[in-house]
Amino acid sequence: MSTESRGPGPLRALAVLWHPDGAPARPRGLTRDRIVAAAIALADADGLGALSMARLAQRLGCGTMSLYRHVTNKDELVTFMLSAAPGPPPRFGPGIGWREAVTAWADGLWEVYHRHPWVLQAAASGPPADPGQLAWLDAGLKALEPTGLSEREKLASVMAVLHYVRGAAALDVAAGEADPGFADLLRRFVDAERLPAVAAALSAGAFDGATGGDRERVTDFRTGLALVVAGIAARAR
Structure with missing residues (x-):
């Protein structure tokens, strides 16, 4: 979208x-x-x-x-x-839980953005109004029906997932084109006194996955997605 x-x-x-x-x-x-x-x-x-x-x-x-x-x-x-370009959104069977449905929806968007990276460049202002993208929005809202959230809360939740996936995909696409020595470059300049949180992340190897293999990058994406879904679950409860 x-x-x-x-x-x-x-x-x-x-x-x-x-x-x-x-x-x-x-x-x-x-x-x-x-x-x-x-x-x-x-x-x-x-x-x-x-x-x-x-x-x-x-x-x-x-x-x-x-x-x-x-x-x-x-x-x-x-x-x-x-x-x-996005094609039809994923369909969810009657037995799938809402968390699995939202995760599958987000995975589908992740794949769309990687198949068509230019979609990320086409963003401007105003919500999507075409039938293709609104079909995806409709599927995301349907996935949240079992949560008991209000319609406004469901829309806010879908948009939170959407913006996370868009941002993560944009960073991942850029990382695929970046210098693989990005983390080492940061280590040359970042010091703990000036940027303590970034230095701690570097020391823990958090930035090493940004230009790592496909498996590491997808794992990072899934970790962030799980946190977003957990936030929706907390609101639903």
């Missing part, structure tokens, strides 16, 4: 997403779905900054102006991409 600004492009895109015209698509013709899929693939490979209408047209083998018959501008395109 992400947040985005509300310019003319995104507003028109939301209208299209919520009320599609239902016109049959030509199997081999240029369609909005083909354009969005190609844009997602391009952003996955090279980042959102590399996405342009000209480059997208080149990838699709068409003229740039042909894209504008289906997409008004890049802002509208990004709205379509944000709705499509």
Whole structure:
């Protein structure tokens, strides 16, 4: 899930997403779905900054102006991409507990952000309003139904989990691109007198996992997630 600004492009895109015209698509013709899929693939490979209408047209083998018959501008395109990229949210069986459901929901978001790191870059202001991202929000709220929390408390809880996952994923993606000697670099400059808490974390090896292997990084993510879920459980009680 992400947040985005509300310019003319995104507003028109939301209208299209919520009320599609239902016109049959030509199997081999240029369609909005083909354009969005190609844009997602391009952003996955090279980042959102590399996405342009000209480059997208080149990838699709068409003229740039042909894209504008289906997409008004890049802002509208990004709205379509944000709705499509996450895919459907996880479904929970009747026997699963709410803690397991929330954890599975968070794990699903973690995977979305790692499959599509550009989604993290697309954040701006205002809550998501497209059907794709709202389906994830709906699933998160449903997972919390057995807690007995009020609707406002459930929404606050879901947003707490969402913001944790987004932040952890952003740090993890950045760590994957960082110098593996980051912890050693900090040890060169951080001293216990000036930054005692950071120095203690360094001494305990807490920063070593930030650029460690996948297993260590996922373990750190799960540890933080368990703390967030424990906080929700305390509120529910």
